Amino acid sequence: MSIVSQKDLDSSLALLGITADQNWQDVQSQYRLLVQKWHPDRHSGENGELAQTRFIELNTAFKTIRDYYRKTGALPMQTTVDLSDHLLGVKPVPAQGKSLWAQQWFKPVIAGSGLLIIAILLMSSLDSRLKAKNEGRAEMEKVLSKQNDTLKAAEEIKSVTQTTLLVP
16 A cells, blocks of 8 residues: 555545545546546547547546545545446345246236237238238239230221222
């Protein structure tokens, strides 16, 4: 543990934006907010160098304040780590209260979701059936149009042959 000068403490407190009369939890929360804001991974380019410098300054200031709080007795020398707070050390919490299935809101949500899925499947099935039906209609219209063209051609031939036969 290093000896903390008043000048270093004042500059560290100013850097973190706190006062000397704040408790340790306030110091930690302010430090965490600033470290998240100035973390180098969040900045790139020109801001990356500034963020790196600011990040190092914040860590140094925090260590200075931590040493001061330990020296004055506001912070114990050995802090215990609560693993339930950390991402890698999360302790499983036993389930309390009703299960999800026993809660009143859960069953209607599941039923509604199921009905929505069924409606979507029916719509897609109907869509594919209509598409096939429309394709069949298009084919039928092509055949009818060809038959009409053939009938018109036959009538023209018939009229031409009748007119040629009538003419002496």
